[in-house]
Amino acid sequence: MTAVLHLDNVTRVHGEGATRVAALRGVSFTARPGELVAVMGPSGSGKSTLLNLAGGLDTPTSGSVLIEGVDLSGLDVAGRARVRRTSVGYVFQDYNLIPALTAAENVALPRELDGDSRKEAREKAMIALERVGIAEVADRFPDEMSGGQQQRVAIARSVVGERRLILADEPTGALDTETGEEVLRVLRDFCDAGAAGVLVTHEARHAGWADRVVFLRDGLVVDEAAASGAYGDPLEQGAL
Amino acid sequence: MSVRQSLLALLEQGPMYGYQLRAEFEQRTGATWPLNVGQVYTTLSRLERDGMVAVVDHGGVDDRTEADGEAGTQSESGGERGQVSYQITEAGRAEVAEWFSTPVPRTQPARDELAIKLAIAVTLPGVDIGRLIQQQRTATMSALQAHTRTKRAGRPGALVGEIQSATEDLAWSLVLDSLVFDAESEIRWLDHCEARLRRASHQTKTASSIQPEESR
Amino acid sequence: MRWGFALRIAARDALRHKLRSLLVLTMIALPVLVVSAAITLVVTSQVSGQERIERKMGAAEALVWSEYRKPVDQAPDPFDWERWPVGDRLAEAPDLTDVAAVLGPDAHFVERRTERVEVRDSDKRLISFTADEVDLTHPITRGLFELTQGRLPAGAHEVVVSEPSVEAGFAIGARIEIPGVEEPAVVVGVGNDATTYDGLKVFGPIGSLIADTGPRNTGASDEAPQVWLVEGVEVTWSDVQELNERGFFVGSRAVIEDPPFASAASWVQDATGGGGDQAETLTVVLLVIVMALLEVALLAGPAFAVNARSQARTLALVAMAGGTPRQARRVILAAGLVLGTLATALGLVLGVATARVFQPLVQRFNGEWFGPFEVPWGWLVPVAVFGLLSALAAAVVPAWLASRQDPVAVMAGRRADAAPDPRTPVLGLVLLLIGVAGAWFGTQGDYTSAVPVAASAVAAMVGMILVAPVLVTTVARLARPLPLPVRYAARDASRHRGRTVPAVAAVAATVAGVVAIGIAVASDDKEYVETYIYAHAVGDGQIIWSPEEEGRDAEAGLIALAEVAGKAAPEVEVTPMLSPDLGEAEREGDYVYWEVDHDVEGNDLGPMSHGGGGASSIGIAPDTSHVYLSEDVRERADEALAAGRAVVFTDQVEGERDVVLSRVVERDYEDEVARTPDLEVALPALLVRTEGVASVIAMLPEELARDRGLEPIVTGVHLSGVADEETQQLITKALQQIDPTAEAWIERGPRSQEWQTVLLVVAVAGAVLMLAGTLTATFLALSDARPDLATLSAVGGAPRTRRAVAGSYALLVGATGAVLGAAVGFVPGLGMASALTRGDLYSGNSGPYIDIPWLLIVSIVVLLPLLTAAIVWVSARSRLPLVTRIE
Ligand SMILES: Nc1ncnc2c1ncn2[C@@H]1O[C@H](COP(=O)(O)OP(=O)(O)OP(=O)(O)O)[C@@H](O)[C@H]1O
C-alpha cells in the first residue's frame, strides 16, 4: 500500500552559529494506511520536530515531506493549511480545544474552515464524536469536560472529514493510565479502520499499542521494533 | 512457588478434579503461565501429604462443581487419579488465608540474567553496550507490543463461559497488565542504563583530556 | 468568506472576558455617544422648512412680503436667506394689488408688522422688545402665539406678551408707553411665541405698538418687517415665480411642503453654481475624521492586542486545524466587529437618549424653540460606521501580528514575539519627517492651510506607531545597567512588543493630544496677552454709561456722575475729560466721528492708533497724564502739548507736521455707507508712534482747540487709582443710584479669567483621560504579563520585587509613550497654534505667536509616568496570583 506519510531523508536545523541545533538529521520515515507508528526517544531527540514537519507546520532544511503523495515543499502557507484540514489531524498533550467552542464546534472546525456549511460540518462532527464514543458531550464547552473526554474530542477533530493521517504528540501525557489507555484504544481503532497514525510518546507501554516503534536519538532513527505478526505465545517472546 | 497456593485458593470454591483445577487456573491467568497436568497432580499430592487437601470420592462431575456439602466417599476405583476430586481441609484454608494476607517477598531480583549480562558487558572492553541495549530494548518492545495485542484481541476462551467471564476477563487482563508493566519497566531501565552510560563516557572523555595537565 | 466560526469565537470570548470587553466598549461607545448626542441635539434644535411653516405663517396658505427690489429670486423655501433681491431698488413698496392680481379674487390678506422697540421703565431702565403687530383673533394666526394666561387682545390698544416679558415688567395690567404711539398699550395676556423661547415679545393689533414712520424697508433681519398672511387660495410655484417678478418674496405652504425640486440642496447647487472651496473643507473634515479614528483606535488597541495574545493558542489551534493566516486573522478582526457593533449600537442608543434627556437643559441656552425631537439617521449612520471602523482599525494590527505567529512556538509555550521588520521603523521615521515637513510647509505662506497641517498630523501619528517598537527595544538595551526590576521589566517589555507597543502608542496618542492642545492654547493666550490693548494704565479707568442724550446735553449728567464717583471713593482721582464738541452734526441715524488721516498737503498718515472713534477720540488736556502711553512717548507728547501743538498717535509716521482734523458724518444708506467730512481744521501737530496703546487718536491743548473753534465739553470721566475690585464696585453702585446704565470700568490688564477656567477644565479632563488611557493600557499589558510575573514569584522573587517589576513596566510604558507623544504632539500643536494666532485682516499681520508650555510638557513627560507607575505599584497585588497559563 502507498504511504500516507513519507519523510525522505529529512534534516531540520534550528538557529545558526553557536545556537545551531540539528533537530533531525537525515530521517526517513513512513506511515501506511491502517498503521500506527510510535515514535520514542529521549527529550530533545526531535520527536516533536518530526511531527511538525509531517503536519506542514514546519519546513525541513533539506529533504522532502510527502502527504498522500503531495510534496509539502511545493505548497505555500495556505496550501499547507489546506492539507492540514483535509488530510492531517493533530492531537497534542493538552489544551487541544478552543475554549470558546463546544466539543462539536471544535470537531467541526476543520470542516468549517474548509468551507462546509455549519450544518454539514456539524453532521460530520457528530459522526466523528460517535466514533470516539462521546456524542453525549457534543454541546459542552471544553472546561466542562474531563481530560480524557477532551482528548477524545481532539481525536475526533483530527479524523473528521475522513482525514487519513493522525499526528499525536504525547496525547496521553496529561492523563492517568486508565484514561490514557482509552484514548489510545480510540486512536488504535481509527488506524485499524484504515487511517495512518503517528504517536509520539515517552512511555513504552503506550508505544506497545503501535504496529511499529521508531526510536529517535539526537535527530537520528536508531532502531525500529515491530510486533511479530502472529499473536503467538507471549512466553516465547521472552517474558518470564 | 505460588502454584501451590493458587490451587489451594481455587479449591476453596469447592472440590475439583485435577484437570478441572488446571482449566480454572488457566482461565484466570489467560494461559500466560500454562501448567501441565503432571505439575498439577504433583502439587496436589504434595498438598494431600501436607494435609491441606483431602481426596474425596467421585459422584458426578456436574454435582461437584455445585457445592461442597455433599462430599462423597473415596473412589472405588482407587488407582485412577483422574477420577479423583480434591477438597480443601481446614489447614488448607488457613494456608490460603495466610497467603492472601502476606505480601509477595521481593527478596530475589527478578531480572538477574539481563542485569548480570549488562554488568559484565560494561566491565569488559570490546563489547558494544549501546548495541546490546538497543537489541534488548527492541526485543522487549516487541514483547510489549505482543502483550498489548493479546490484550486488545481479548481472552481466547472468553466466549465459552460467558456468565463468569466478566470477573475472569478482569483477572486475565490484570495478569497481562503485569507483563506489560514488567516490559515497560525493563525498557525504562534500559533507557536509564543508556543515559548513564552516555554520561559516563562523556565524563571519561573530559577527564582524560584534563588529566595530563593535572599530573604535571 | 466564512466568518461564522470567527464570530462565534469572538462573541463567546467577549462574554468570557467581561472586563476587557467593557473597556473596549467604553472606549468606542463613548465617542459615538458624544457625537450622536450632539448631532441629535443640533438637528433637533434646527427648525426645518415644514416645522417652520406654522411658526412663520400660522394657519395661512402663504406669506408675502417685499424687500423693495424688483424682480427678486428665491428658493422654494425663502427663509434662512434663501432669497436674492436681484433687481433694482424701488422707491416705494410694490403694490399689494399686484399680489391680489396674481392670486385671484379669493385671496385674503392679513397684515403683520414687526419692529424692535425700546421703552424706558419708571426707573429709566431701557427695555427693548420685539413688537409684533398682527390680529391674533383672526383664525389665520392660529399657531403664532399660544396663550397661557389672560386673554387675547380685543381692543385697539390691548396687547399680549411672551412669558419672559413678564419678568421684564410687562405683567398683565401693565401699561407700555411707546414713543410715537399715542395711547399706551395695556397687557391683557401672557403666552408663548411660536419661534423664540426667551425673547421679549409683545403682540398687539396693527397700530398698537409701532410708531408709523413711513415705509418699512430696512430688511436687515431674516424677519421681514412687514408681511401679509394669505388665505383662501393655494399658492403654487408658478404663482411664486410670478410674484417674484413683481418684487415679492413668497413663502408658500404648498411649495415648501412639496418643493418643485428634488432637493433643496440641488436647487442651491443650480442657483449658485456649486461651491468652490468645498474640496478643501471636505479634505479637512476627512482628515479630522481619520485623526479621531486613529485616536480612538489607538486607545482601544491595547485591549485588542491583549485579546489577540490571550487568543494565541486558539489561533494556533485554528492553524493546526487547517486555518489559513487569513482565517486566523478573522478571529481577532471578528472581535473588533462584535465589540465595535455592540459599542456603536450602545453609543447610538445612549447618545439619542442623552440628547433626549438634555434637550430641556440645552433649550434654556437657546433663544429659539427647538423643533420636535428628531433622530437624524442620515447623520447617525455615518457616526455608526465611524465607530465600527475605529474598532476594526484597533483590531487590524493585533490581528495581523497574530496571524503571523508561529503555531508551533505557541503550542510549545514560547511566547516571545518575532523580531520586528527592519523596514518598519525606517518607514516610520520617513512618515515622521513627512509630518514635520508638512506641518512646517503648512504654516508658511500668507495663511495657514488646514490640509497639510492635518495631513501631517496623521502622518506623524502613524510614523510614531511604527517607530515605537524600535524605541521599546532600544530602551531595553539602555536599561542594562539599571537595577534588576527595571532591567527585567525592560527586557520583558521588549520581548513582548505585541502588548507593549499598543500600550505605548495609546499613551503617546493621548499625550500627543494634550500637548497639541496645550501648545495651541498657550499660543493663543500669548497672542491675547501680547496684542492686548490697554485703554488705561492698570488700575485706571473711566465711567461708562448710555445717556439718553448725546454731546452737550449729556455733559451735566456726566459731571454729576463724576461728583458721585468722587464722593463714593475719595482716594480715587476723578477727572472729567474734555473733547471737542461734535455739535449739531450729531444727528439721529448718523454716525459722526473725528478723524486725522492726512496732513495739509494731503499726504496719507497711515492707519491711526486705536481710539474710541466717537466724540472722545480726541482729547483736550494740558498733558497726557490720563492717557495710557509709554514713558518716552509721554515725555515728547507733553512737551508738544506744552508748546501748543496737537499730538497725533499713529502707527507709522513720526515728526512735526500740519495735519487736518476732520469731522466725518457717516450715513447708512440701504447698501452703501456715505462718509462725508463736514468740518476740517488744520493743526500743527507732533506725530508719535505708539504701537496701538493710546485710547485717543489725538490730543489738543485747550487754547489750540478753542482757537480752531472746537468747543471743549466733558465727554468722559477718568478714574485713577482704583486699586481693587471692591472700590470699583463701590463706585459703580453709587453711580447706578443716579443712572442705572452707568458703571465704573477699570483697566485690569490682560486677564483672561473665563478662558482660564475653560483651560483648567480642558487640562483636568485631558489629564484624567491621559491617566485613564495610560493606566488602562498598562494594566492590560500587565494582565498579559501575569504568567511571567508569576514565574518571577515562583523562582523566589519577593512580593516586593514583583511590585517593583510591575511598577517599572508601567514607568517604562508611560515614559516611552509620553516622550514619543510629546514629540509628535508638536506637529499638530504648532500647526494649530500658527493657524490660531496668525492674525486676521483687522489686527494685521502680527502673528503667529508661538508659546510652548514647557512646564506642562515636562510635567506630563515626567509626572505622568511616575504617577502611573506609583498607582500600579500600589495596586499591584503582592500575593502570588493563581495563574493559569491559558484561560
Ligand atoms: N524553534 C527552535 N529553535 C531552536 N531550537 C529548537 C527549536 N525547536 C526545537 N529545537 C531543538 O530541536 C531539538 C529537538 O526538539 P523537539 O521539540 O523535536 O524534541 P522532542 O523530542 O519533542 O522533545 P520532548 O520530548 O521534550 O518534547 C531540541 O534540541 C530543541 O532544543
Ligand SMILES: [Mg+2]
Ligand atoms: Mg516534544
